[in-house]
Amino acid sequence: MPEPVKGLRERKRLETHRALATTAVRLVAERGLDQVTVEDISAAAGVSPRTFFNYFASKEDAVVIAHADTAERSQRIIDKFLATPKEVSTPRAFVDALKEDFTQIDENREEWLGRMKAIHENPTLHSRAVAMNHDTVEPTIEAIARRVGVDSKVDLYPTLLLSTLGGAVNAALILWHRQDGRVSALDLLDEAVEMLLAGLPEPGGRAR
Template sequence: MPEPVKGLRERKRLETHRALATTAVRLVAERGLDQVTVEDISAATGVSSRTFFNYFASKEDAVVIAHADSAERSQRTIDKFLATPEEVSTARAFVDALKEDFAQIDENREEWLGRMKAIQENATLHSRAVAMNHDTIAPMIEAIARRAGVDPRADLYPTLLLSALGGAVNAVLILWSQHDGRVSALDLLDEAVEMLLAGLAEPGGRAR
């Protein structure tokens, strides 16, 4: 599903958000979270602190929220997932819908390495990231249930699948960051979903 065409004002808004977010990540990676202020981020981006607060409530949000249109991006992911042909498995359809986001992680390697490192090292950033992700859980469970034709309040499948895929995504990002982004996040994501679809067999064909 193509991304909707945006007007000049909207593009400018998204570009300013991205500039502030990438600057915040860079400065925190260089100095540490406690040594960076809103004023530092604003000055390095070339905007006023007042402008900063038009986009973010805090410096923590500037590090964690990579895109101003995060909610719209989540909805586009759900729309792509629901539009996938029925012959594609639900798990594969869901992962395929995430590929655009993972391609951007590969394309913006240093930014995402810095963001992940900052989140791992700072409890406040980790809590903010978890809270952000929490807002997407219910809509995604509803979408999985709709595609699978089950009631999410009566059937375990939608919640279990989302939990499994969420764990796979986290595992991929951890391994990707451990390799300093020198392996493809997209390739790791494909490998992870294939392992899940195969029943997560033990490496080397070992059986219990």
């Protein structure tokens, strides 16, 4: 599903957000969160602190929120998921809808390594990242329920599937970060999901 065409003003807004976000990540990765100010980020990005606050409420948000259109991106993932043909399994359809985001992580390796390093080292950033994803949980559960034809209020499957696949996403990103991005994040995600779909067999085929 192609992205909607954006006007000049909207493109400028997204570009400025990206410039501030990538600058914030770079400075925090280099100096540490406590040693970076909003003024530092603004100066390095070539804008005023007033402009910074048009985009972010805090330096923490600048590190965590990679894109200005986060809500729209989340909705596009749901739309792609729901548009996937029914012959594709629901777990695979969900992961396929995430592939564009994972491809962008691979393409922006240094930025995402810096962001994950900062989040790992600063509990406040970790809490902010978790809170940022909170609003996507219920719409995604409802999308899964809609695709499989169940009521999410009485059927465990939609919530369980989202929790399980969320674990696969986190596992892939953690291993990607531990390997310093030398392997493809998208390949790790595919591997994680294949392991889940196979029943999470133990390495080497060990049985209980």
